[in-house]
Amino acid sequence: MAKQPHNYPPRPIEISRCGLYCNQCKDFVYDRDFEGIYNSEVLRNSEIISMVQEPGQKRARYVKWHAGNKEAALIKAGTKLKACQGLRGLRNMGSTCFMNVILQCFIHNPLLRNYFLSDQHSSKRCEVKTDCMGCEMDQLFTQFYSGVKVPYGPCSFLHTMWMSSSDLAGYAQQDAHEFFISALNQIHAKSPSVLQSDVTCLNCANVTSAFDPILDISLDLRPTKRSKSGVNKIRGVNDDKNDGPNSLADCLDRYTHPEKLGTNEYNCSKCGKTGQEATKQLSMKVIPPVLSFQLKRFEHSMGASKIETKIRFPAQLDMTQYTASARKLKKNKLAAQQKLNGTSGSESGSPSTPSSTTSSSSALNASLEPIPTYVYNLFAVINHQGKMDTGHYTAFAKHRGEWFSLDDHKVSLASQKEVLDSKAYMLFYVKQNLDYDFPNTIRD
Structure with a gap:
């Protein structure tokens, strides 16, 4: 009679990979502290074993080593410091500043950087071969982390965008936000972030929810009339100076504030009334690891015009209240x-x-x-100077803890004050603490 296997509980640790078992994730997760303890124990055991005379001297005895003056000189002479990589200017190939600022934001996005530098998409192994935006991103990161400092001309990237989006073809000045959305559509088949729209019947309080995927959030800069009642703000890390009128927080409040629908815009399925009064409210159903905001500065309703209002935004943003x-x-x-x-x-x-x-x-x-x-850290800002049709795009990006000004081929050091004082057109934030398995996070 065969023995039945024992149902042993999961191992709490995985020594070979320095992993600890997480009951919530139902999987092993890497722990840096555990790796440090493991390495110190391996070293301690080696020291103990080396002190004992082993039969046949099969094991090399452990001897502590410290570099002397001669060894230190040899190490210094034979070591080459690697050039600071990931920071490089982009050539303007004829009114392509709109593309350059978006590419700089892609390059300094820590999640995109980790994805492509870990060879998750290799242009050498890709089966698409032609007009693949993933291959273009892979080549872009290769160029930026090659150690070369002279400005780079992303001709291949521009050509691929022309082939995939005819609206962006040609050498006319384009909108950076339109290029951003078009590039993301090519890079991602779908976005993991979801926007939730709740419609509440004012007669029976029935709530109807709809879910839509989003690539970014476009915020109006013009204040709209709305009721001040029921506003309970949770600012968290958002500074008071970044609150109130003409701030990112105020724009988000308006974006997620309940909107009253017309009497003919909603039919309630619960109370069976047609033409019932209702309110509609937006919120983040699944919050993405990277947030991008467009501040809608360009108006086309009564002729083309640009809104020059300065919008205050924080270096850290708490999105909890908008979920x-x-x-x-x-x-x-x-x-x-x-x-x-x-x-x-x-x-x-x-x-x-x-x-x-x-x-x-x-x-x-x-x-x-x-x-x-949901705390986010600012890592890139895009600005637009001048008029709508004759303006120029520049960017700020954070690299190795320092802010840099990126103006096509010119790269210079900047301060955080310069960044926060700029008239932003697009803002990019990355989540401070990433989820263990983002696609499988708990949803409402």
Whole structure:
């Protein structure tokens, strides 16, 4: 009779790969502290074993070594410092500054950098062969990390964009945001980020949700009239100076604020009323690891014009309050608080009893779970100087902890104050703490 296999619990550690088992991920995850402990123990064991005379001297005895003056001189003479890579200017090939700033933002995107530099897409092994944007990105990173300092002309990248998007073909000045969206459509088959739209019936409070994938968020700069009631802002790391009118936070508040729909724009499926009044509100269903914002400075309604208003934006941005999960939690807190205070009362209108108050208190405590913070760090900014048709694009990007000004072939050191004081057209943020497995993160 064959023995039945034992159902042993998962191993808590994986020594060979320095991994610890995560009950939430149901998988082993790398731990730097554990690797340090493992290496120190290996070294300690080697020292102990080397002190014991082994039979036949099969094992080399461990001897601590420190470089003397002679050895240090030889090491210094035979070592070459590698040039600072990843920082390079781009040639303007005829009104192509709109492309250069987007390519610089791609290059300094830490997630794209890690993806292509780890050979996740190799132009040598690609089966597409022609007009592949992934291959163009791979070649671009190869050029930027080759150690060459002279400006690079991305002719092949431009040609591939012309072949894939006829609207961008030619040497006329193009919009950087349009180029950005077109390039992303070629690089990504679909975006993992999802925007949630909630429509609430004002008659029966029924909520209808719709989900749409997004590549970026375009924000209006013109203030719109709206009610000030019910605004409860959670600023987190957003500074007070970056709050209020003419700030990124204010633009996001307007973008996610409830919008009242017309009487003929919504039919409620629950109460069965056609032409029912309702409100529509946007929020982030699945928040992406990289956020890009377009500040809509160009208007085409009453003739072409540009909005020169300076929009304040922070070096760190907390997106928690704009997520669907935070909004749901806030709604539950409010309902629990109202029940606890007896504002809803019982069906007969009598005050709440002590037992109901206790249960309401438990419900409130249950709803007060910590809201996961979504903190983002700014890593690139695109600016536009001049008029709509005759302007010029420049960029700021963060490289190895320092900010740099990128103006086509010119690269110069910049300060964070210069970056935050600029009249931004596009903003790029990367999530400070990445999820272990982004596609499988918990969704509402």
